[in-house]
Amino acid sequence: MPHHEIELSESRRRHWRSNLRVTGVLLAAWFVVTFVVTFYARELSFSFFGWPFSFWMAAQGSLVIYCLIVWFYAHHMALLDERHGLQEPEE
Amino acid sequence: MTGRTDSPSGPTPTRGARAAFRRNLDKVYGWYTGGFVVFVLVLAVLERFGLSRRWIGIVFLLATILLYAGIGIMSRTTDAVEYYVAGRRVPAMYNGMATGADWMSAASFISLAGTLYLTGYNGLAFIMGWTGGYCLVALLLAPYLRKFGQFTIPDFLGARYGGNLPRLLGIAAAILCSFTYVVAQIYGVGLITSRLTGVAFELGIFLGLGGILVCSFLGGMRAVTWTQVTQYIILIAAYLIPVMWLSVKQTGMPIPQLVYGFQLEKVSAMEKRLIDDPAEIEVREIFRKRSVELADKLKDPRAALAVDKADAVKKSADLKAAHAPDADIVAAEKALYGLPKDEAAARRVWTAARAVADVKAKPLNGMPLHTQQFSGDPHGDAGEQLEFEVSRRNFLALIVCLMLGTAALPHILMRYYTTPSVKEARESVTWSLFLIFLLYVTAPALAVLVKFEVFHVLVGTPFDQLPQWMVAWSKVDPTLLSVADVNRDNILQLNELSIGGDIIVLAMPEIGGMPYVMSALVAAGGLAAALSTADGLLLTIASGLSHDLYYKMIDPNASTARRVTISKVLLLIVALCAAYLAAQKPADILFLVSAAFSFAAAAFFPALTLGIFWKRATGPAASLGMVTGLGITFYYMLMTQPWLREIFRVTSPVVLWWGIQPISAGVFGVALGFAVIILVSLITPAPGRAVQHFVEDLRYPRSGAD
Numbered sequence: 001m002p003h004h005e006i007e008l009s010e011s012r013r014r015h016w017r018s019n020l021r022v023t024g025v026l027l028a029a030w031f032v033v034t035f036v037v038t039f040y041a042r043e044l045s046f047s048f049f050g051w052p053f054s055f056w057m058a059a060q061g062s063l064v065i066y067c068l069i070v071w072f073y074a075h076h077m078a079l080l081d082e083r084h085g086l087q088e089p090e091e
Numbered sequence: 092m093t094g095r096t097d098s099p100s101g102p103t104p105t106r107g108a109r110a111a112f113r114r115n116l117d118k119v120y121g122w123y124t125g126g127f128v129v130f131v132l133v134l135a136v137l138e139r140f141g142l143s144r145r146w147i148g149i150v151f152l153l154a155t156i157l158l159y160a161g162i163g164i165m166s167r168t169t170d171a172v173e174y175y176v177a178g179r180r181v182p183a184m185y186n187g188m189a190t191g192a193d194w195m196s197a198a199s200f201i202s203l204a205g206t207l208y209l210t211g212y213n214g215l216a217f218i219m220g221w222t223g224g225y226c227l228v229a230l231l232l233a234p235y236l237r238k239f240g241q242f243t244i245p246d247f248l249g250a251r252y253g254g255n256l257p258r259l260l261g262i263a264a265a266i267l268c269s270f271t272y273v274v275a276q277i278y279g280v281g282l283i284t285s286r287l288t289g290v291a292f293e294l295g296i297f298l299g300l301g302g303i304l305v306c307s308f309l310g311g312m313r314a315v316t317w318t319q320v321t322q323y324i325i326l327i328a329a330y331l332i333p334v335m336w337l338s339v340k341q342t343g344m345p346i347p348q349l350v351y352g353f354q355l356e357k358v359s360a361m362e363k364r365l366i367d368d369p370a371e372i373e374v375r376e377i378f379r380k381r382s383v384e385l386a387d388k389l390k391d392p393r394a395a396l397a398v399d400k401a402d403a404v405k406k407s408a409d410l411k412a413a414h415a416p417d418a419d420i421v422a423a424e425k426a427l428y429g430l431p432k433d434e435a436a437a438r439r440v441w442t443a444a445r446a447v448a449d450v451k452a453k454p455l456n457g458m459p460l461h462t463q464q465f466s467g468d469p470h471g472d473a474g475e476q477l478e479f480e481v482s483r484r485n486f487l488a489l490i491v492c493l494m495l496g497t498a499a500l501p502h503i504l505m506r507y508y509t510t511p512s513v514k515e516a517r518e519s520v521t522w523s524l525f526l527i528f529l530l531y532v533t534a535p536a537l538a539v540l541v542k543f544e545v546f547h548v549l550v551g552t553p554f555d556q557l558p559q560w561m562v563a564w565s566k567v568d569p570t571l572l573s574v575a576d577v578n579r580d581n582i583l584q585l586n587e588l589s590i591g592g593d594i595i596v597l598a599m600p601e602i603g604g605m606p607y608v609m610s611a612l613v614a615a616g617g618l619a620a621a622l623s624t625a626d627g628l629l630l631t632i633a634s635g636l637s638h639d640l641y642y643k644m645i646d647p648n649a650s651t652a653r654r655v656t657i658s659k660v661l662l663l664i665v666a667l668c669a670a671y672l673a674a675q676k677p678a679d680i681l682f683l684v685s686a687a688f689s690f691a692a693a694a695f696f697p698a699l700t701l702g703i704f705w706k707r708a709t710g711p712a713a714s715l716g717m718v719t720g721l722g723i724t725f726y727y728m729l730m731t732q733p734w735l736r737e738i739f740r741v742t743s744p745v746v747l748w749w750g751i752q753p754i755s756a757g758v759f760g761v762a763l764g765f766a767v768i769i770l771v772s773l774i775t776p777a778p779g780r781a782v783q784h785f786v787e788d789l790r791y792p793r794s795g796a797d
Binding site for chain 1: 212215218219222223225226227229230231234348351352353354355356462464465469479483486487490494512513514517518520521524525528531532535787790791792793
């Protein structure tokens with residue numbers, strides 16, 4: 001460990017910035033699906049294969065999107081780790 | 092520097108060894124699943140040949156509990172890394188299954204679909220809240236906690252914020268939310284065991300407790316993990332198979348999640364018909380009159396009680412004088428003795444009866460239209476507009492509490508310490524959410540299919556032809572199911588049927604006319620859900636006390652064996668305390684569960700996320716933020732929740748802040764927690780370089796300078 005002021009390598013800095021960016025974008029998606037769609041639930045009640053749209057979103061659509069968000073993050077971060085050489089050492 | 096120097100993660104197994112371990116697991120659980128299917132089929136065949144229901148229940152119960160105990164005995168350990176974090180070699184998918192079982196409690200398995208049945212769209216806050224929270228776990232917490240790589244959540248608070256105070260607060264908060272939660276689980280265990288075998292409730296609790304203890308007591312996290320994987324398989328099968336069966340029966344399609352939209356349309360059409368049905372209107376009118384009568388009596392309970400008593404005495408005397416049949420006289424005497432004892436009792440009984448009558452005077456038995464979002468009307472008069480605003484606000488607040496609580500409950504976060512790597516921790520959240528998703532996406536379908544069955548088959552049935560299961564369940568507990576022919580037309584109207592949310596799932600196989608082995612399967616699934624969650628929670632409490640309090644704060648020189656032994660003893664004590672409390676049948680189980688979420692969110696979420704993402708967050712700020720967050724949450728519940736008000740004898744009038752219900756008290760705690768931590772951090776000295784390095788190190792899977 002370095003004992004002077006924290007100095008991060010360029011790759012670490014870029015890795016963290018990129019991590020924050022993808023986290024931010026995915027959190028925004030999470031927020032829209034959860035709170036914005038729910039806030040306008042009354043207005044969004046057109047029929048969608050039998051369900052009112054906002055009912056379907058709350059019961060199924062948002063859940064599918066949550067799964068995709070979490071999957072995408074794991075996938076993306078694994079690639080990011082490798083690109084910056086920051087993946088865990090394999091013994 | 093904690094976290095790296097004394098890193099207890101042990102030697103990382105090589106890739107080859109891991110792959111072999113994984114293949115072996117696949118084989119074991121593959122055989123196990125096959126064996127379970129055969130077991131259910133054999134019981135189904137035996138049922139055809141006349142094996143009694145009671146025996147099917149007992150065989151199911153014993154077989155599953157023995158299975159869990161067997162795994163516990165096989166996984167016994169005294170090694171600290173094995174005991175606390177299952178050796179850190181649980182592959183992502185298996186950790187996902189274990190998390191799923193850990194997560195889905197008796198409330199999810201038994202009560203959720205019932206809540207959806209009773210409240211329609213408004214219950215979907217639980218569905219979104221209990222799944223969407225995993226986005227926060229994945230994005231904000233799990234990978235960083237795994238990189239930290241210790242044993243518990245207070246460990247993290249202690250290492251990040253320094254000193255014993257944050258750790259101590261973490262222990263207290265972890266115990267507070269885990270203990271409220273575990274009491275509810277053990278209660279659920281008692282309920283199911285007693286239903287399944289007919290033993291007394293208290294005995295049921297201790298039978299189930301045996302199953303929990305053998306497992307977590309002997310093998311800690313290692314045994315709990317491998318048991319939870321088997322429990323996940325049982326509980327998901329028990330949830331999905333009966334719903335598929337019902338779906339085939341109603342729609343001809345085995346995938347209810349895809350087709351229940353059309354059933355929902357039919358339910359909505361039937362709702363309209365039931366609202367305008369003359370017989371339903373007649374029943375509602377009778378309940379409305381009953382409510383008015385009770386309101387009259389409540390104006391002067393003493394006089395009304397005297398009149399009632401005089402009437403009952405006179406009736407009994409008249410019958411005796413007229414030499415009426417004995418049965419009539421007994422009934423009249425019974426009515427006399429059934430009267431409230433004094434004025435206070437009369438007031439209580441009549442107030443409760445009036446509340447029931449008021450609900451039953453409403454269309455659809457007081458249930459909202461199934462697809463109606465929120466209550467009130469945004470285009471109606473001022474009162475309706477306000478009702479709409481407030482109900483929407485509460486729906487959103489509840490989602491916030493459940494999501495942040497999900498991302499802060501220590502027994503869930505702890506599970507991500509058990510994976511071999513940061514990468515697998517991230518993948519493991521994906522698996523967890525997907526495996527949980529399977530149940531949560533099915534629950535709304537189950538609610539709609541059962542509602543269709545009730546509206547379509549039950550309502551309109553003559554009273555003398557009601558199905559056998561209704562009689563059986565109303566005998567078990569009339570608060571769960573009761574019917575009364577109020578308008579005496581010998582036909583069941585919807586408002587004559589009272590159905591408790593908790594039996595929707597347990598009675599579904601019978602509602603759908605399935606063989607009894609399905610009912611036993613569902614009960615075993617509910618038991619697995621309750622046991623697995625209780626296991627995880629007890630372990631969290633015990634490791635909080637033994638690892639964080641004893642080892643880290645009282646005796647840092649304690650040997651591993653000693654720590655593990657202390658943990659086991661504590662586990663036993665905590666489990667017995669929780670069982671004792673659960674046997675008292677505390678008033679409001681659902682409230683206990685939701686309170687745990689609010690407590691967890693308020694105590695942990697701000698301190699954990701700021702600790703990872705903001706190097707400037709300081710120790711004093713975190714301690715103060717946790718205290719004020721928890722404090723305000725508890726204060727708000729105390730002032731507004733009827734059950735707590737009664738216990739602590741709060742008599743001031745209930746004042747809701749912005750109309751938020753006590754169940755969502757956590758929103759205030761989280762907001763205040765964030766505000767306090769940020770403000771106090773800015774006025775206290777910045778954390779030293781060691782902490783800066785510590786936070787940096789969390790952020791990348793590979794440690795050290797490069």
